[in-house]
Amino acid sequence: MQPIFRVQSNLLYQRLEDAxxxxxxxxxxxxxxxxxxVPIALDEEFIEILYLHVSEDEDSPEEDPYARTVWVIRIAEILAVAYQQSWSRDKLAQLLPTDAATSEVEES
Known part of the structure; x- marks a missing residue:
């Protein structure tokens, strides 16, 4: 079976693989x-993502306060993808070019 798209040149696939x-x-x-x-599996046609839910409702204690949902999504159906990373100020300074990090510190 032929892949739906060329994986190596597909930016969406590359971002999914990075994640x-x-x-x-x-x-x-x-x-x-x-x-x-969070992605747990990826092939040329599908991505499988896992969502974990922890109940924070203290008024109605549940016997099983933890739940998981797993989705298998066809990559060709994805219109947009977003992911977020967080860094400390020091880590951000390391990631930025020296000039950008210096001007950021001077502005604050």
């Missing part, structure tokens, strides 16, 4: 739905 390797939470948008979770 899988780094364990980043993704937000995916398809034609009619939005999904959020």
């Amino acid at each position: 899988l390797q780094q364990g980043l939470e993704l937000r995916l948008v398809t034609q009619g739905d939005r999904f959020c979770g």
Whole structure:
């Protein structure tokens, strides 16, 4: 079976693969739905993402306060993908070019 697209040249696939390797939470948008979770599997046609939910409602204690949802999504159906990374100020300074880091510190 031929792949639906050329994986090596597909920017979306590259970003999904990066998120899988780094364990980043993704937000995916398809034609009619939005999904959020951490990628746990990826092939040329599908991505599988895991969402863990912890109940924070203290008024109604549940017997099983933890839940998981796993979605398998066809990559060709994805319209947009977003992922977020957080850094400390020091880590951000390391990631930025020296001139940009210096001007950022001077402005604050």
